[in-house]
Amino acid sequence: MRQPRQTNVKLAVDLGGLHMKNPVTTASGTFAAGHEYSDFVDVSKLGAVTTKGVSLNGWSGNASPRIAETPSGMLNSIGLQNPGVKHLLEHDLPWLREVGATTIVNVSGHSFDEYVDVIEALDESGLVDAYEVNISCPNVDAGGMTIGTDPKSVEQVVGMCRKATKLPMIVKLTPNVTDITEIAKAAVSAGADALSLINTLLGMAIDIERRKPQLARYVGGLSGPAVKPVALRMVWEVHKAVDVPLLGMGGIGTGADAVEFMLAGATSVAVGTANFTNPTATVDVINGIIDYCENHGVGDVNELVGALQ
Amino acid sequence: MRQPRQTNVKLAVDLGGLHMKNPVTTASGTFAAGHEYSDFVDVSKLGAVTTKGVSLNGWSGNASPRIAETPSGMLNSIGLQNPGVKHLLEHDLPWLREVGATTIVNVSGHSFDEYVDVIEALDESGLVDAYEVNISCPNVDAGGMTIGTDPKSVEQVVGMCRKATKLPMIVKLTPNVTDITEIAKAAVSAGADALSLINTLLGMAIDIERRKPQLARYVGGLSGPAVKPVALRMVWEVHKAVDVPLLGMGGIGTGADAVEFMLAGATSVAVGTANFTNPTATVDVINGIIDYCENHGVGDVNELVGALQ
C-alpha cells in the first residue's frame, strides 16, 4: 500500500471551504468509493476521495460494451450506473469515514429535483465533506440535452442545490461547449464554491470488421492523456474568468501533469483514467508534486496556483 | 515516390460536385501545396491536394514557439501564415495543375469580405477545382470570436462566398462548439456543397520548468490521433443531420482510420498531422483503404459511406 512520502513542503489546500491535506483527489467514477484501490494506496492520505456519481434510487447504466481504447485515451459509456444514495450512505461513506478519508460525493440527477433529493438525503449524515455536482448528465428538465451546456439550466440547478446544503459545493463542468467561461460564470453566480473541470469529451470509435460502434451506446466520454491539452486550456480560461478555486482534471497521471494544471490555475487536481493504467497513480502524483516543489524551492503548493508567466 | 497500388476496387467519389479519383486528400496546412511532399508521394495520384489556408494579402502568422507535442497529438499556433493569394496563383496552383493534381484551395479571411475577395481573385483562374472555406479563423466581423461558432455568422459568410463562385464549395467546421449539427445546418442552408470536419480542438500545454506556456500564443489547435474519437463522433452526428457529403479528418493515419470515418458518414477523408509522422501517409492511407475493400468484398468505396450498423 503506497503512501505519500515525508516532506517539509506545505501541501494543504482549501478548495472552496473544503480542507484537503494535499491537492490530489480522485476523478469520480474511476475509483468507486476507494475501497477497491485500498490494496494499492492509502486512501486516507489522499487530499480527498471523490466517489462515483450517485443518484437517488440508483441506475443500471448502459448496455455493454461500455469502453473502448483510443490513442492515449479511452471512451466510456458506463451511463452512471450506481446503486443509489442509500447504499452509498450505508456502505461506502461509513467506510471512508472509518479509514479517515476526506470525502467528496459526486451527485447526479435526471431531473433538477433529483439533484436536490440526493443532497438532502446525504446532508445530515455528517459523512460528506463536500459535494461535486455533476451537471453533465443528460437531463429531462433540459429537454434531454446535457444541462451543463446551457447557462440558464446551470444557474437553475446549481441554485437549487445551493439552497439544499451549506457544505462546500463544487460544480463539475462539461467540456463539450463553445464557451466554458460562460457556463463557469453561471455556476459561480448561482453559488458554486468551486468548479471542477473537465468531464469527458464526447467521442466515438468504430469496429471496422463488424461495422459497428465500439460502444453499445455509439458515443461515449473520452478521457486520459489525449484530452489533457483541452482540459488545461479550459482550466486556464476559467481561472481567468472566475474567482472561485478550481479542481482540474483530464489526463493527469504524473506530478508534472498536476503541476501543469496548478500553474494554469487549479487549486487541486483529480486523477482518473490514470488509475487504470497504474493503480498507485494517486499517490505517485502526490509524490511527484512533492519532488517538483522540493527541486524548485517551492515551500507551499499554493504558490503554484495560477503561477503561469 | 510512393504510388497507390493497382486495384479493381472503384475508388472515385463525388464530394459535392468535386470529382476525386479516390477519397483521400490532405488536411490544409499540413502539406503546403504539395511540392514539399513530392519526393515522397505522387501528389497527382491523391484524391486531391488541399492547400494551406490563403488570405488576400498574406499574413505573417504567430510568434514562436508555434508547436508542442502532446500525448498522441500536437498543438499548433501557426496563425495562418501565408504569402497571399497572388503567390498561390503564380506559383503553387500552376505547379499543381502541371503535375495533374486535383486542387482544393483552403480559404481564410479576417473579415467576411476578405473571404469573398480571395475567392474572386481565384475564381477565373481555372486552377481551382474546389474551395474549402475555413470558418475557424478569429474574425473581426464576428467580434473577434471564431465565426464558425455562431450560426448567424456562418450563414452570412457562407452565403457571401456562395455568391462569389459556382465551383464546389466545402465549408470547414470548427469542433469547438456545443452543437456541431447546428453549425452544419447553417452552412448547408447558406449553400455549402459539402462540409469538412474537424479543424483543431483548442488546447494548451505548459513548460513546468520555465512556468511558461509551450506556445508563444498560449493556446493552439490540437490535432493527431488523440482527437480522432471526437472527430469521428462529429462526422457521425453531422452525417445524420445534413444531406451534403462530408470530408472527414482528425487523426487519420492509416487505411483503417479512414474506413472508420467513411463508415461514420464521410465521403472522403483528409490526412493531416500523420504526414509529419510518416511522409507517405497519404498514399499509405489510400492503399489501406484498397486493402480493406479487397479483403471485405467491397467493390466500390462508396458502399462504405455511412454504412455503420
Add this chain to the structure above:
Amino acid sequence: MSALVNEVARIISNEPIGPRLHLMVLESPTIAAKVTPGQFVHMKVPGAPDHILRRPFSIYSRNANEGSVEILYQEVGTLTRFMPSLKEGDAELIGPVGNTWTGARRYKDGSCTHALLVGGGVGAAPLFMLAEQLKEAGCPTDVVLGAQTKEALVCRARYEALFGCEPSCATDDGTYGRAGFCTSLVEERLSQGCLSDGKPYDYLAVCGPEPLMKIVAGMGAQAGVYTELSMEKRMACGIGACLSCVVDTTMGKKRSCVDGPIFKAEDIVWG
C-alpha cells in the same frame, strides 16, 4: 478475496506455440504464490505507451517455487499482435484477480463427484489449473477441447500428461479429432457420462468464445448439471472500481473482474 498486488514482472520467455498463439512466462512470485484456478492478471504491456489500458489474461499455470506464471495468449487485436515482439522487458501485473472455479470445493463438500471441463480455443488455458486441482483431489474429470486446427490445439499435450489420457478433441477443419465444433463432443459426454465409470457429470466448467459458452450452458441446463463459465468482458480498472466489465445476471449487472470472472451459468442473462 486476498489482497491484490501490482507486481513488476520480468518477461522470462515469450514464444509462439501455434497459429497466432503464444506462451509468455513471467517472473511474478507474489502472484504465483497466491493464484487460484480461474483467476487472471491485469497486464500493463510494456513498450506500448499510447495504449493506456491494461489487458486481462488468465493464468494458464504457475510455478510457485520458481515464482513464475504462464499465460497463453492469442493474437486478436493491437496489443496481442504487438506482444510477440517483446523479447525482454518488465510487464506490470495486477493480480491475482477474480473468483475461482468451485469444482474442487464442490468435490470436497460432495456436491461434485464427476467433472467435465470444456475449453474452446484459448479457453483451454484458464481451465488447466482447475484440472490439476481436481486431479489432485481425486475427482473423476473429463476434458473436451475444441480448436480451429490441429496446430491450434496447443493445450492438448498438457492435459494428456496430467491425466495420462487424451482429452476429447474437435477441430473445425477436421485435422485432429472430431471434425466440427466441440459441442457435439460435449453432448456425447453429457449423454454417455464420465469416461471412467459412465456416471453422470454433476459439474461442468466452460471457457471459450461466448457463443460456445452459451450453447454448452444450454446443454448443461438441459442435462441438469451445475455449470460454471468464465466471462470475458473489456476491462479498464480490472479491480472492481469502474463498472466497465459488467455482465447481465438475474441479480442485475455484475462486474466480471471481481464478481467473476466465474459465474453460475444459470445466473447469466444472455444478450
Add this chain to the structure above:
Amino acid sequence: MSALVNEVARIISNEPIGPRLHLMVLESPTIAAKVTPGQFVHMKVPGAPDHILRRPFSIYSRNANEGSVEILYQEVGTLTRFMPSLKEGDAELIGPVGNTWTGARRYKDGSCTHALLVGGGVGAAPLFMLAEQLKEAGCPTDVVLGAQTKEALVCRARYEALFGCEPSCATDDGTYGRAGFCTSLVEERLSQGCLSDGKPYDYLAVCGPEPLMKIVAGMGAQAGVYTELSMEKRMACGIGACLSCVVDTTMGKKRSCVDGPIFKAEDIVWG
C-alpha cells in the same frame, strides 16, 4: 536541394559518451551518400508510439562506404531521455534535410581564406563535417569548443585528430581549458587572428545554444567577419511544409528546416 528520402535506418550502436551525451550510429546508406555539412535527419524514434512528432538531429559524421551516419545527442526532454534505452530497432530518417555551411564554397571562390568554427555543447557536432571539408580543401581553420565540464567536451578528440592539434577549449567549471564561457576564447581568436599565420578570419561558423550564437554573432559583426549560424527550432514536418519552425529574419519569416538550418548571422532578427 537534392531529393529527400525517408530511410528505414537500423540502429547499429547507441552508446553513452559523456554526461547525458550519447552517440548513435545508424545504417542509412542513401543519406550517408548524400549528406553535406550542416544538414540534419528528421528521426522517427522507434518504440515511442505516443510521440507522433519526429526529432531533428544533425549529422555528426558519415561513412559513405559503410553507409552509416552518426548523431551525437544530448538528453534534454522526453525522447532524448528515452533514446538511450534503444539497443536495437529501426528508426526512420527523413534526410538529408536543409542547406549547408558555405565555408568550403567560399574558400574555393576566395571569399573565405581563414575560418573559425565555434561549437557550444552538442553544437560541436554539426560543425565537424565542415571542419573536415575545410581541412581537405586546405583552408586554415581554427576551432573553439565550449562545454560545461571536461567530460562533456566529447568532440575534442576528433577535432584534434583531424587537425593534429587541440582545439581551443573552455569549460564552465574550469575542469578543462579556459574556465568560463567559450566566448572569451572567441574574442581572443578574433583579435589575434588565425593561429597558423595571425591573419584575420573572414569566415565564422557557430553552432550552439541560441544565447551563445547571439553573442558570437555580435562579435563576428563587430570584427566584420562573415558569420553563419545553425538555428534549431521545434519542427513538425521537417521538410518545409508546415511553417512550425520559422525564424525571424530581415526578409521575413524563414523556415529553419529547409531555408536553413544555416543562416547568415546578419539576416537574423533576434527575439
